[in-house]
Amino acid sequence: MQFIIGQRWVSHTESKLGLGIISEVNGRRITVSFPAVGEERTYAADNAPLSRLIYNEGEKITTLDDLTFQVISAEEVDGIYIYHCEDDEGLSQIVEELDLSCFVQLTAPQHRLFSGHFDKNRAFTLRIEALNHIHRLQQSSVKGLLGARTNHLPHQVYIANEVAQRFAPRVLLADEVGLGKTIEAGMILHYQLHTGRAKRALIVVPDSLIHQWLVEMLRRFNLAFSIFDESRYDALTRANSDNEDDMFEADIDSMSNPFESEQLVLCSLDFLTENPDAMAHAVEASWDLLIVDEAHHLQWSETDVSIEYQCVEQLASNSAGLLLLTATPEQVGIESHFARLRLLDPSRFYDLESFKQEEAGYQPLNQLVQQLVALQNNDQPISPELLKQLAEFTDISNANDIDGIIARLLDQHGTGRVLFRNTRAAIKGFPQRKLNSYPLPVPELYQGQTTGITGLYPEVIVEPDDWIQNDPRVAWLEAHLKQLKSEKVLVICANASTAVALEQYLQLRAGIRSAAFYEGLSIIERDRASAYFAETEGGAQTLICSEIGSEGRNFQFAHHLVLFDLPLNPDLLEQRIGRLDRIGQTETIQIHVPYLEETSQENLFRWYHEGINLFEQSCSVGHSIYEQFELELLEQLQSTDGAIDSLITATAAHTEKMRELLHQGRDQLLELNSCKLPQAEAIIETIEEEEDGPLLEEFMMRLFNQYGVDQEHHSDHAHIIRPSDHMFTSHFPGLKDDGNTITFSREKALSREDMEFLSWEHPMVVETMEMVQTSELGNATVATISVKGLQPGTLLLETYYTVNCIAPKQLQVDRFLPITPIRVMSDVNGRDLGAVLPHERLNGMCEKVKRNTAQAIVKQVRGDIEKMLVHSTTTAEQTLPDIINAANEKMMSSLKIEVDRLEALQAVNPSIRDEEINFFKQQISASADAINRSSVQLEAIRVVVTS
Ligand SMILES: Nc1ncnc2c1ncn2[C@@H]1O[C@H](COP(=O)(O)OP(=O)(O)OP(=O)(O)O)[C@@H](O)[C@H]1O
Structure with a gap:
């Protein structure tokens, strides 16, 4: 093949690019620009997947100006074709190759x-079958929702369906802990990638969650993310500078930013905040979708903006879509909550004061919305009086469109479009939490250190040997673990030093199989520790975590949680309990709290338990209750004379009132917005109909046959496929050299992680259908x-x-x-x-x-x-x-x-x-x-x- 600038070529592999023009020939490489789609491709000259487009006598050609002529003859001058043509009236026209329309057929x-x-004929019918399937799936109302290896849970399916269809969605996923925000984000991302709405995605999470995200994205959504950390970033940066001498300019441009070398990148927030160069590159790389987990770390106030917030703010400004995930959106106060909403939708959330006023006015808004919902349920029209009230809030030009009016009310006066929050109370079916408390005597060692914050964590100011010997919580823990010998027990404490000392003691001196999980370990060591804890046979009985273990991780296989101490933040306590209280938990969760009597530990324990009932029931406004009583609580932690009783009574009354208010206001609005059960159930029904029956399995079996892929029956709806010696193509999408075990049954895929779940949206199925359509088969x-x-x-x-x-x-x-x-x-x-x-x-x-x-x-x-x-x-x-x-x-x-x-x-x-x-x-x-x-x-x- 000889390439000359100006020649017109077509891509075999990407027919949608239209007709390309050779724009650069540079030794071994050629660059082709495709004006129809505004894209460019660079290929190696000796194996470019291109065909030269040459028209023959009698064929019709269309020019850049959309004029169509018939070719009379063609001649090649210096490698470029000149077509002698005739128009409709028989007049001669000359069209150079360069003037051909880029929208070719x-x-x-x-x-x-x-x-x-x-x-x-078999290949012909298979081609038509593939075209019909592609067409059916393109139009399916559940497109993008078929591919996940998950149970169909209505609240997740609802959110995914609502959000994923938006152009560049920007939302806060704020379901209570453990309800599956990672899965919701994965579903939205899968949808966006599957439908081509997104190509490049960046996930930013705390260090401790990197591996978990990597695994969840891969096993549930077939999305292979690349982890970017310091060593990878440095290696790529070094490789780029080493290679620059041998590279063409175009390559250098795309290679000099390491973040552009991959489409799906996963990295930790700390890595970005600690590496300004990496941060600048990450921002520059621009993303279609940015996902930030545990977004409560993004603290903001008018006077103090955290580095984490600044980092995400910059990334978000260069990303089309943005998903922020947090179970506790108000963990660090309403200002930060507002600032995060502003990241999502600056047009809607532009003034903190008006936002606060809006929040206070949710009750009347909810009343209006509830009236509308009732009318809708009873199929009744809006009364003139109600119309008048509504007109003060929003446009009601079409009074019959009650759905539209509700959506506008929620959007313009609530957090409607950007915030989704499902609660256990609304979803139901979660196991109970049971509190077990253990008052213990104060040891001599801590005398004088029993109040205030020091009293909450007195061990940190004492030598490990001393407190391990003398703190009665240690002996209690040892005895308790021995008593629960066959049970997995997660232990969480506030400080890394406490976790390390405890683990060493349990492991070395008490002979209990244990592992520690704290910030001093590398990511790999942390993952190894939690994997050891997860092992059913021969694994650790207990995992001792510092506070970093209280976030995001999945430990629902355990049913016992020991809170060795308590955090001074209700949302953090909720996060701790959320490690066990999450989807997949099958038993009542036993929460064990040992505390030292007549110390600040007892006061804090009682305040959480009697004031907010936080151990046994989750509470979405824990932080605002804390803010309300913070000063008094801190004061009471200083004294241990029983005066906390009145604070507890006041807190309990306030909690009751808040719960009631929320129930009538914000929570109901959020609930209404976050999951409409009938809609969710209808979507799930459609997904199940789409999956039902042998259509996909039979179709894929025919395709395997056609392409020469060997198949062996494994079990019901499961097969082993392998490349054969008589493959029709050198590359069959997703087929591994040593074969794949596949299943077409979702149920089987959920229990057999070793099998690939082939849905209509599995990459193997999608790419094979595409291969059929774009090839000549x-x-x-x-x-x-x-x-x-x-x-x-x-x-x-x-x-x-x-x-x-x-x-x-x-x-x-x-x-x-x-x-x-x-x-x-x-x-x-x-x-x-x-x-x-x-x-x-x-x-x-x-x-x-x-x-x-x-x-x-x-x-x-x-x-x-x-x-x-x-x-x-x-x-x-x-x-x-x-x-x-x-x-x-x-x-x-x-x-x-x-x-x-x-x-x-x-x-x-x-x-x-x-x-x-x-x-x-x-x-x-x-x-x-x-x-x-x-x-x-x-x-x-x-x-x-x-x-
Ligand atoms: N639809 C589903 N099918 C199967 N497993 C699920 C589903 N949804 C969630 N899970 C499992 O439930 C657990 C909790 O899900 P996930 O980690 O997404 O929750 P989260 O809301 O992000 O939690 P946190 O608030 O702690 O960060 C995980 O182990 C996840 O794999």
Whole structure:
């Protein structure tokens, strides 16, 4: 292949790029720009997956100015084609290769047919089957929700469905601890990647959760993230500078930022805050979706902005989508909560004071919303009085659209669109928490150190040997662990030094199998410790964690939690209990709290238990209760004279009142917004219908056969597949050299982690269907049939077209315009035989024809076939206007909502810029342009001759 700048080539592997132009030839490398989609590709010259597009006499060509001419002759001058053409009026025109339209239509099936390259009928039907599946799945209402290896839990499915469909979603996932925020984020990410809405994603988490995220993303969503830490970052930076001498400029540009070397990156927040260079690179790399776990670390106040907040703020400003995850959004106060909401939607949350006022006004808002919900449930109209009240809050131009009014109320006056929070109370079915407390005498050693913060953690100011010997909590713990010998017990304490000393004692002196988990260990050591704890046979009986173990980790296989001390923050206590109280917990959780009598430990224990009932019931406003009573509590921790009783009484009364208020206000609003059960159940039902039956399994088995992949039965709905010696392609998506064990059953996949779960959205299935569609497999075939009433030798033509819309990827036009296979079945007189001979019926009748015979037939009737093809194309084109109209309508209704919303918000919030609104308006016009330019593309052709 000789490449010359200006030549026009087409990609084999990415037909959607349109017609490319060689823009640079640089030794071993060539660069091709694809103006239709505004993208560029660089290939190695000796194996570029490209075909030169050359037109022959008689073919139609379209120019950059959208003029169409017929080719009369072609000549090559200095490697570039010059076409001599005629227009409709017979006038001569000259078109240079460079002036060809980049929106080409490739007509490979007839080229193959006429050059005698046929496939078997089996391949043809498989191709059509794949096209129909792609089309069905593109339009499925549960697209993007089929691929996760998870149980279908309504609150998660609801959130994923609500959020994932948004363009560049920016939300706070704030379900209570352990309800599956990681899974929700994974579902949203999977959806966005699967539908092409996102390509690049960055996940930022605390150090201690890196491995857990890596594993969850891979095993549940087939998403392979690359961990970026200091050593990897340094290695990549070094490699880049070493390589610079040997590289082309284009390479250097893309390689000099290590974060651009991967599409899916996972790193810790500490790594970014401690490495300014890495941070700058991470920001520069720009992401389609940024996910930040444990977002309560992002502290903000008007006078003090934490480095963590600044870091995420910068990343968020260069990321289209943003998911913040925290179970305790108000853990560090309302200001930080507000600041995080502002990161998500600065147009909606722009003033702290008005936000505080709004929060105070949730009760009347909730009353209005509840009235609307009641009317909706009883199918009644809104009364004139209610309409008047509503008009003060929002636009009610369409009083029948109660759903829309509720959505606007929640969006414009609540945290509606950006905040999702499900609670155990609303979800139900969680096991109980049972508190067991153990008052213990104060040892001599701690005399004088029993009050205030010191009294909460007196061991940290004493030598380890001393407190381990004398602190009665240690002996209690040893005895208790021995008593619970066959049970796994998680122990959490505030300080790393406490965890280390305790673990050493239990391991070395008490002979209890244990492991420690604290900040002084490397990530690998921490993961090793928790894996040792998780092992069922021969594993550790207990894991002693410092406070870092209280966040995010999954320890629900244990049923006993020892709180060796208590944190001075209710949300942190909730996080600690959340390690066990999470999805997957199967038994009552036994919470054990040893404390020293008549010390600040006892006071704090009583305040949490009697004041907030926090051990046995989760409380979403723990932090605000704490803020309310903080000073008094700190004062009471200093004394141990029993005066805390009145504080406890006051706290209990306040807690009761807050719970009631929340129930009537914010919580109900949030609940309403975070999971609509009937909707969630309907989605799950559709997912289950889609998964039901053998369709996928049978289809994949046929594909394995076609491509020469060996299969061996494993068990019900499970198989072992391996590459064979007679593979049809050198690369079959996802097939490992030593084979894969696969299952098509979700139930089996959930209990057998060693099996891959093949859903309609598993990469192997998706990529194989894509491979079929973009390759030539089955796109031309010849068959014979015998039909009574049709003369032998009658020629029939079955063609399949798809709608081809070339558009820049970021517009995601295929969400409005699916590929839409169009079948045309006709005879040589143009008679439509589609209804008489449906595809499936024809499949059953077709008999194979020897290759030589088929070649002879095609040669003989080529003229007729060409005529029939013109007719088929015209017939297919006649269906286009309706398809284009439907796509435009769908696009308008989807994007117009964004424009309307921003315009409504702009009316109350002048900080919304016109550019933000114009962005969506431009999306509408660019999408409409692309949709209107759609054409039909021939996908497959079957010549049928009656015998
Ligand atoms: N749909 C599901 N199917 C199976 N397992 C699930 C599902 N949802 C969550 N889990 C499991 O439940 C546990 C809790 O989920 P996850 O870690 O996502 O919760 P979280 O809300 O992020 O917790 P935290 O608040 O502690 O950070 C995990 O072990 C997760 O694998």
